[in-house]
Amino acid sequence: MSVLPRQTTSTPDDHAPEIYDDPFTGRRPPQDIESERITLGSMILDEQATIDCQNAVWPEDYLLPAHATLHRVIVEMRGRGEQTHPQLLCAELRRLGELERIGGPTAIAQLIQSVPTAASGAYHAEIVHECAVRRRLGEAGVRITQASHAGQQALDELLSNAAAEISAIAHGTDDDGDFVTPGSTMASTLAAVEAAKTGTGLTGLATGFTDLDSLTSGFQPGQLIVLAARPGMGKSTLAMDFARACSIKHQVPSAFISLEMGINELNMRLLSAEARVGLHHLRSGNVTDDDWARIARRLPDITAAPLYVTEAGDTLGAIQAKIRRLKNKHPELGLVIIDYLQLVRLGGRPAESREREVSEISRSLKLLAKELELPIVALAQLNRGPEMRADKRPIKSDLRESGSLEQDADIVLLLYRDDAYEPESPRSGEVDLIVDKHRNGPTATITVANQLHYSRFVDMAEDLS
Structure with missing residues (x-):
């Protein structure tokens, strides 16, 4: 040797x-x-x-x-x-x-x-x-x-x-560098802005959406939830909604592994959703005194939230190690989100095919969810199938490089916005959460309100109130 x-x-x-x-x-x-x-x-x-x-x-x-x-x-x-x-x-x-x-x-x-x-x-x-x-x-x-x-x-x-x-x-020798909290990163985000136990009786983790919780009884320990959509539909926004409900509303630790967006972008989305400040205002730095007041009111809850974020590590082994370390340090860890699955690599050896590689990754994530007894939400891209049909609504077979994704997932949740294809649609502002697979319950389509200007989705009743 x-x-x-x-x-x-x-x-x-x-x-x-x-x-x-x-x-x-x-x-x-x-x-x-x-x-x-x-x-x-x-x-x-x-x-x-x-x-x-x-x-x-x-x-x-x-x-x-x-x-x-x-x-x-x-x-x-x-x-x-x-x-x-x-x-x-x-x-x-x-x-x-x-x-x-x-x-x-x-x-x-x-x-x-x-x-x-x-x-x-x-x-x-x-x-x-x-x-x-x-x-x-x-x-x-x-x-x-x-x-x-x-x-x-x-x-x-x-x-x-x-x-x-x-x-x-x-930083490479310090486990604390693997994940960061809003409290440790929000100051730099605000500088960047200025410069340019649910109590509901659910058996699982509350998602923040009443009808989805009613259908699923919350995300359950050991589940792999595949959240998929075409680009631009808002899957990262919905994933952050899940994390906010978990860690800000209910103070349950969650992990958000972002392979696509940086810490500042995630923090801006977090601020926009929680403080109801336009995301475009935060990105441009065009923040009014009223916006700053809203941010100030919500900032203590945001920075105190046990929401652990990392943008490092794109191989399956690295992600598994990071999640296990976080679980060891915080046994009450309740949710893991990976954004997104097709950016994860096996590492170490070439796969027979990309489909085979994605299949091995999804299977490993399902096993990890069972091992750590928590739900893992894996975001995924859909192929161009919806664009090829008159009815643009996605179905689970549209999963790109699907392999065993459908088999491994306990829940397949697809996003559809009619106004993404028809700007003048009478359903403008509505978003369908299509539960196309539910291993332990019924499937259904749940409609929520689109507030993408605040980088969030909300229940229809909340939007109308």
């Missing part, structure tokens, strides 16, 4: 640690190969050890590329609900063309033999991660030194780039 020149210490002990020098510099980077082996061996042997180690170490943290490959494959197999005992792991590695590169079945056996107990995996994973951070700091130091000696950058630029390098490493 060695990919770097190996040197053994002069200690006569047969168990002397392996040491690898950088072949280009001849220097010895921070490393603990034995901890890398124990980490991987523990992950092979035990599912809980995989979760614990995955929370502490990333594939790129390993010194040996073969170890990084093994980590990715183990995590992907566990994510699909598969066992990783040696025969199955070797079979998967052989299928991927990686078995001989990592050293064959003998290397797998040696990893397992290195494990004193699977419970020690997380401890050794922390050591692996610490060595990786130390290596990154050393590499950053070399780059900063080279840039400083070159004398080609202005001092301000040199200092800025150096700080950015160190900051990127520091």
Whole structure:
């Protein structure tokens, strides 16, 4: 499995640690190969050890590329609900063309033999991660030194780039950097604006929409809800409505993983919906005194909300790790939203097809929802099917790269706005929430009011009041 020149210490002990020098510099980077082996061996042997180690170490943290490959494959197999005992792991590695590169079945056996107990995996994973951070700091130091000696950058630029390098490493080692709350980000959003337990008797999590809650009894733990629409229909807006109902109205922690929009855009939508300030006013900075007063009234509730947002991580493994870490830190986590599914990648290996890749992702998200006992709302794009029909209303077979999406989803919720196709429609301002699949109940079409100028949807009765 060695990919770097190996040197053994002069200690006569047969168990002397392996040491690898950088072949280009001849220097010895921070490393603990034995901890890398124990980490991987523990992950092979035990599912809980995989979760614990995955929370502490990333594939790129390993010194040996073969170890990084093994980590990715183990995590992907566990994510699909598969066992990783040696025969199955070797079979998967052989299928991927990686078995001989990592050293064959003998290397797998040696990893397992290195494990004193699977419970020690997380401890050794922390050591692996610490060595990786130390290596990154050393590499950053070399780059900063080279840039400083070159004398080609202005001092301000040199200092800025150096700080950015160190900051990127520091944030990458801090779990708190995975998700941020409105309270920690709203100040920068407001600056950007100025510059340019539900109590309802539901068995699940309240969505904020009376008729939808009545139909579903709320989103249930373990459910995968696929929320799909053509671009521009408002699926991200509806997803944020769910998050607002969960975390601002009911103070239940929720997570919003945005692969499309940045923190400021999400915060502006949050402010617009809660304070009833026009989203276009916030984007342009054309905020009146009355708008600021509305924002001030709602800001305490918004910034206190346990709404955790991240815009980082677009691979399935990274998303799973982030959600598990958040669940471990906040066991009461009640909702996860992923915006959107087609932007998620498997990572680590090429898929047979994009449809197969999306299918594996949806299946893994369903298993994660069951494991963590919370609903996961995965946004998805529809194909052009509705535009090809006289009746533009979507159906669940319009799901792009659908694969097993329909099979895995407990609820398929489709959005349709008649006025998106006919601006003069008599149904202007109305939005249909089409429950096209409901594993545990009836399907129906629920009509709500479109208040996209406030970046939200509301019940029809609320809109008329």
